[in-house]
Amino acid sequence: MGFESNQGNQFLLSKIATNDGHGEDSPYFDGWKAYDNDPFHPDKNPSGVIQMGLAENQLSSDLIVDWIRRNPKASLCTEEGLGSFKDIANFQDYHGLPEFREGIANFMGKARGGRVRFDPSRIVMGGGATGASEMIIFCLADPGDAFLVPSPYYPAFDRDLGWRTRAQIIPVHCNSSNNFQITIPALEAAYKKARESNIKIKGVIITNPSNPLGTTYDHDTLKNLVTFVNDNNIHLICDEIYSATVFKSPSFTSIAEIVQEMEHCKKELIHILYSLSKDMGLPGFRVGILYSYSDAVVNNSRKMSSFGLVSSQTQHLLAAMLSDEEFVENFLVENSKRLAERHSRFTRELEKMGITCLNSNAGLFVWMDLRQLLKEQSFEAEMELWRVIIDEVKLNVSPGSSFHVTEPGWFRVCFANMDDNTVNVALNRIQCFVGKNNKKEDDVAVTVAVVAPTKPKRRESKLRLSFSFSGRRYEDGGVLNSPHMMSPHSPLVRG
């Protein structure tokens, strides 16, 4: 055991194994641990932590179950399907089952309103979105090469894109003044600055619809992005794993539509990441997809895909399901409708409590604005508030700092990984936490007065905060004239 000391490991193990590039020390993962230690259950543990840090879609699994019940032949393990067992269990061609690639291409097209077609021969498998994301970086970047990524962005990008590839992420910070939209001048400035520092920029990576914002990129911004990467001869990677979660207008525009429209763009610079984890709620099935317009990337990534192929058992099942036009069309409509209802109800109730979220049209989460509740405008204060939300309110939400945002006080709150009853419990807890009135008599309860809005466009709030907090007292904050900005904990953005 002494042998396995840090010093010993640093000698015996790789730098990758002994650095913290996996990012699991970030708050995002801490919240998961809190949940794991005390998970909410309506009967067995009604005061446990409710998991609202998990962007999971549990609203439409009944549609999939129904389909499976009606299509026993699609499974390898039914009397109707067992005849295929041997062939499928032995199938290891890294191109994947042709019918699986066709099904995926069909689903991807339908999720974009049928406005674009995807070529099944360009569908490459990866081990979940995680594996597919790493794979495209291995194809494009040498160690030290960098990608510009608008922030806030998915925390595990640091691990997925940079840990083993040794590529860098350079955040391009967006802020609430324009609803966190990326602008071309901001990209150009970041690109120029990196070049001046002798950092080789290999591309731009966007997530559309955005995680954590729940917003979609508009048509013009996408066109401008394509022009930007064309002009600089760098890549554009579009993570579209939330494409079928768009639940209200504006509608979703895929980069595939822009490629179709801008006939003379350098298509080979454009790559799409996809997955069924979010849109279909099948994260366990590890279906990651890379769709590239570059022949060289398709060929190379297919060779790499051997490191994380999709189980042929799973390919076989999904091939049949995703080729069923009627099922796919119905699923997309119904899934979107259910997400709309959940989102609408959740945000409406929050509004009643005086809590606003960024206006969003997609995703499995809201980007909740709790800046008013911060003791001061700093990430230290955000972490304090977050600890209270985890430990006292017993909700695992994700602090904005873990998404590399530069403004403290934003939280990502997931709403689609639970049933209606759990949503009610969560809303009740938030209601208690953010009391409309401030009259609690409990002697362990303390009161945090509302800080006045710091941004002119935000409306006056009547938020009152009421909670117990052991060993520490919040004092009325009043108006914070001089917000103190701390660097968010960023395990990955390294040189």
Place this chain on the structure above:
Amino acid sequence: MGFESNQGNQFLLSKIATNDGHGEDSPYFDGWKAYDNDPFHPDKNPSGVIQMGLAENQLSSDLIVDWIRRNPKASLCTEEGLGSFKDIANFQDYHGLPEFREGIANFMGKARGGRVRFDPSRIVMGGGATGASEMIIFCLADPGDAFLVPSPYYPAFDRDLGWRTRAQIIPVHCNSSNNFQITIPALEAAYKKARESNIKIKGVIITNPSNPLGTTYDHDTLKNLVTFVNDNNIHLICDEIYSATVFKSPSFTSIAEIVQEMEHCKKELIHILYSLSKDMGLPGFRVGILYSYSDAVVNNSRKMSSFGLVSSQTQHLLAAMLSDEEFVENFLVENSKRLAERHSRFTRELEKMGITCLNSNAGLFVWMDLRQLLKEQSFEAEMELWRVIIDEVKLNVSPGSSFHVTEPGWFRVCFANMDDNTVNVALNRIQCFVGKNNKKEDDVAVTVAVVAPTKPKRRESKLRLSFSFSGRRYEDGGVLNSPHMMSPHSPLVRG
């Protein structure tokens, strides 16, 4: 398209994507392509290429199918199992389903005669053996670090262990004089030489049972290997993916047994790779396992396993199957028995034709000695002979050069990926190819006389070779006194 020229790609893509580190230009993969273009089918294409280059176990899938039929609840997609669908489809904990890890640990123990127990908490998933192999290298080695690997070895090790990790493989050449067994003096010499060249050796990697030899490491050699890595404070990675293919004596000794026996060895230097692709014939299911005695490696590799987790649908099915003691015990006995029968029949028929194979007790292949048929003792001659076997005899076998062996004339021939009828066709083709008598009158047929044995211990052969070969004539070779040794095509062993 001009944009996607090599020059363009070298600028746009990574070095990994533009080097040939995936090794698909090796003869091993060429043979697969020949098969893919003209695959044998008993009715539809009876003169097509028979795939004998694929180490696949198709002999026992009926046992698995029977079990599935009797256990509908184990599947997510049956009426009995659908109740678990939502939970399992959403399951994405990288620890894996506890019952899956228990099932794997149980199977691994049983496959070693129950002489050792495996701790489920040390079972880490990887994307097939391919992903698991890469994962352990990422944990142990920095770019440029090297591992000693006895040759001949599995050709795709170059891709799996070195392509994306940028680690090196240094072959330690074994030869037929002692049946290709590794010796400690050979290892020591290779280690010393590498150190003198300032190459950092991080460990030794063995495949036990060996691919392509089909032999197992004896108890003393394994002990000596552990002592060797202990003395030098480097790692020992044991690829045991063929452990349940041992079909006759001597019985298999796992490194796990040695660890148990050598109580005071540095256990944390020992790591086992496992998979169900070979032992159970489930390569499509992508079940790769890393079992490490190092806590640090378990922790780190588990974080890495996110890049290639096993589909939860597949975990769920196998969890139930591998925990069924009766099934597992019966499967292991029956699988071994069927492999023994196939191996015995195949080698017996070859012997009748005067073809010998290395004496083996495991694996899904034989290591066939065709040195006598070479025009000269060179790898050029081996490639010529191999092209004839592929193009004329229409058997895809794998040339020894692709396994990095130093003696030309050996071929790996797989025998467990086909039914009895296909074996008969293959044997008939070999029989025609290697005619007992030499009386063919066909005017395109040419005759290759037997070259006298070059090794004193090999018995006299009466081999006669008869085949058509367009555009080229083989001449009697006579005794080759001065074999010309070429370097085998080695895409990966780079500095």
